[in-house]
Amino acid sequence: xxxxxxxxxxxxxxxxxxxxxxxxxxxxxxxxxxxxxxxxxxxxxxxxxxxxxxxxxxxxxxxxxxxxxxxxxxxxxxxxxxxxxxxxxxxxxxxxxxxxxxxxxxxxxxxxxxxxxxxxxxxxxxxxxxxxxxxxxxxxxxxxxxxxxxxxxxxxxxxxxxxxxxxxxxxxxxxxx
Amino acid sequence: xxxxxxxxxxxxxxxxxxxxxxxxxxxxxxxxxxxxxxxxxxxxxxxxxxxxxxxxxxxxxxxxxxxxxxxxxxxxxxxxxxxxxxxxxxxxxxxxxxxxxxxxxxxxxxxxxxxxxxx
Amino acid sequence: xxxxxxxxxxxxxxxxxxxxxxxxxxxxxxxxxxxxxxxxxxxxxxxxxxxxxxxxxxxxxxxxxxxxxxxxxxxxxxxxxxxxxxxxxxxxxxxxxxxxxxxxxxxxxxxxxxxxxxxxxxxxxxxxxxxxxxxxxxxxxxxxxxxxxxxxxxxxxxxxxxxxxxxxxxxxxxxxxxxxxxxxxxxxx
Numbered sequence: 001x002x003x004x005x006x007x008x009x010x011x012x013x014x015x016x017x018x019x020x021x022x023x024x025x026x027x028x029x030x031x032x033x034x035x036x037x038x039x040x041x042x043x044x045x046x047x048x049x050x051x052x053x054x055x056x057x058x059x060x061x062x063x064x065x066x067x068x069x070x071x072x073x074x075x076x077x078x079x080x081x082x083x084x085x086x087x088x089x090x091x092x093x094x095x096x097x098x099x100x101x102x103x104x105x106x107x108x109x110x111x112x113x114x115x116x117x118x119x120x121x122x123x124x125x126x127x128x129x130x131x132x133x134x135x136x137x138x139x140x141x142x143x144x145x146x147x148x149x150x151x152x153x154x155x156x157x158x159x160x161x162x163x164x165x166x167x168x169x170x171x172x173x174x175x176x177x
Numbered sequence: 178x179x180x181x182x183x184x185x186x187x188x189x190x191x192x193x194x195x196x197x198x199x200x201x202x203x204x205x206x207x208x209x210x211x212x213x214x215x216x217x218x219x220x221x222x223x224x225x226x227x228x229x230x231x232x233x234x235x236x237x238x239x240x241x242x243x244x245x246x247x248x249x250x251x252x253x254x255x256x257x258x259x260x261x262x263x264x265x266x267x268x269x270x271x272x273x274x275x276x277x278x279x280x281x282x283x284x285x286x287x288x289x290x291x292x293x294x295x296x
Numbered sequence: 297x298x299x300x301x302x303x304x305x306x307x308x309x310x311x312x313x314x315x316x317x318x319x320x321x322x323x324x325x326x327x328x329x330x331x332x333x334x335x336x337x338x339x340x341x342x343x344x345x346x347x348x349x350x351x352x353x354x355x356x357x358x359x360x361x362x363x364x365x366x367x368x369x370x371x372x373x374x375x376x377x378x379x380x381x382x383x384x385x386x387x388x389x390x391x392x393x394x395x396x397x398x399x400x401x402x403x404x405x406x407x408x409x410x411x412x413x414x415x416x417x418x419x420x421x422x423x424x425x426x427x428x429x430x431x432x433x434x435x436x437x438x439x440x441x442x443x444x445x446x447x448x449x450x451x452x453x454x455x456x457x458x459x460x461x462x463x464x465x466x467x468x469x470x471x472x473x474x475x476x477x478x479x480x481x482x483x484x485x
Contacts, residue, residue, distance in 0.1 A: 005207065009200045017195035027257075031195060035203050042207045097271045099189040106190065121183065122190040153182055266343060266351035273341040273378045274370070277447045280436045281455070284419050287412040 005045060008054045009038055015055070015123070016062045022118045023066040025107040033069055037061045059123065060133050063115055070111055098156075105155050109148055112136070116144040196253050323435070323448045327396050328379045331444065334388050335381040344375030344450070374451035379444070386441040394439060397446065401435060416441050 016037055020030035041048065041058055048054045106117055115134060119125045125133070127141040134141070325342075332338040343351055352370055355363045370376075383389065401408070401422050410421035417440045424433030434455070436447040 006200070006204055009203050013199055013203075014192045014194050017199065018192040021193060022190055031199065034195060034199070035206065038203045039206055039210070042210070097268075097275075098185060100268070102185060102189040106186075117186070118190060121186040122192060124187075149182060152186070156182075262347075263350045263354035266347050267354035269341045269343055270348070270351035270355075270370070270376065272339065273343065273376045273447070274366070276339065276378050276380055276445065277376070277434075277436070277449065280419075280438055280445055280447055281421065283438070284410045284412065284421050284436065287414055287417075287419055288410055291412050291414065 005042055008041065008048075008051065008058075011051065012055055012058050013038075016058050018122060019059065019062045019118060020066050020069075022103065022106065022122055023063075023111075023114060024070060025103070029069065029073075033065055034062065037065055056133075059119075063119070063133060067111055067115060101156070102152065105152050109151070113144040113148045116141055117148050120145060196257075198250065198253055323377060323400065323450075324396060325377065325379055325446075327393050328381075328444075328446060331379075331381050331389050331393060334383065336384050337382045339378060339380040341376065341378040343377075348373060348375060369454045372452035373449065375448075376450070377446075377448040379446045381444045383442045383444075388442070389444055391439075394437065394444065394446075397437060401437070405432075406435070 013034070017030055017034040020033045021027060024030050024033070037058060040061060041054065048057060106114060109117060112134070116130055116136075119130045119133065120127075127138050127145065130136070131138040131141045329340070332340065352367060352373075355366050381389070398420075400406075401420070406422045406424055408420055408422050410419065412419050417438070419438045420436070422435040422437075423431060424435070426432035431452055433451065434447070434449040434453065436445070438445040
């Protein structure tokens, strides 16, 4: 069966790029890493059986590469899941900045929890599939999901002043014409 | 409420397309590497004319893509700059609107607590 | 003679050209901007002209309900300016820093619709009425011992739409000061 590499790239580029982007929250690095992963796939194309296999291969590769990249670049350490506040109901309608804010909060999660959340909600993978991909017991995946949701919910509910110091959630901005 | 947060998470984490020239760059880099004969497993591949072989096609596609890349990269950079400016401006606008709304709400609550309103 | 006439016409054009610009620049934030240096936290937003258009355009597609509501609320804005400061302790800003602003809001075209003092907090909301009786602007000045917030909206904004926007817009609500009703004072104005 003929493997069309160009077609593999076309079909999977959004998935690969997005996974890296949601995890690393840096477009340039995400793009660079996504390219590397495709090249890695190209070099091992003889091991790729079909389009479906290519997709799962790429997904696994970008996940592991993203985690490695994070460790290598020593990004800002994430908060610990042990500091989860009491869960509270999420009220209010989702809106534009809510999505931006959520993406930011997801990128603050510890790396494994972050990857679990991204795989679950971007890729719609089941906990079993996530466990296989990240080589993690299913119970651990479920625990990451549960605690991450609780943490995200708690953080969204957290009240405070809109004006925060530099380096906080919302940096002081000065935009003048 | 969990369902609501999960829905919002799905929306927030929806896949985002890479830059327009992403595929071209990948193909260009792949084409620059040694051709992979195993790209195609169709029998009799070696009997094909050079331009019929997948490796040749890939190299040609990569060369053409590389030629197209340069202006595309420049345009993409400019587009990214503009996009970044727009996103920052949007963030600032939402911040300002939220503060305005909250200030008006607080003023309303304060008025309720007191009895004097100047008209 | 022709030269003088040309010069006079140019001067008139410049003067009238300046008037709308002056209106937008009426709010002089210079006395406030210096407070950022001593503030614990500062939010400073100045959006007008092209940057404001860029911001409104970036709100999203009209197919998105949230984006469409927001766009509808702000489509006629000319500018939006916010200065919000929070300080570690009292006395890090004074009434004299805000006085130029308050003096400007005493101009006849500005109408105070809210003027409330509670203990050491003072909140004023002003509306700007244009010559054709439309809402041309909004100003909020809110002072507390360790916080100062000024909002100036130039142009028409649909306040109903703004107040209807639910959720936090992704930003936590400002702390609402709670005052014991029995201790609140009426405005002394």
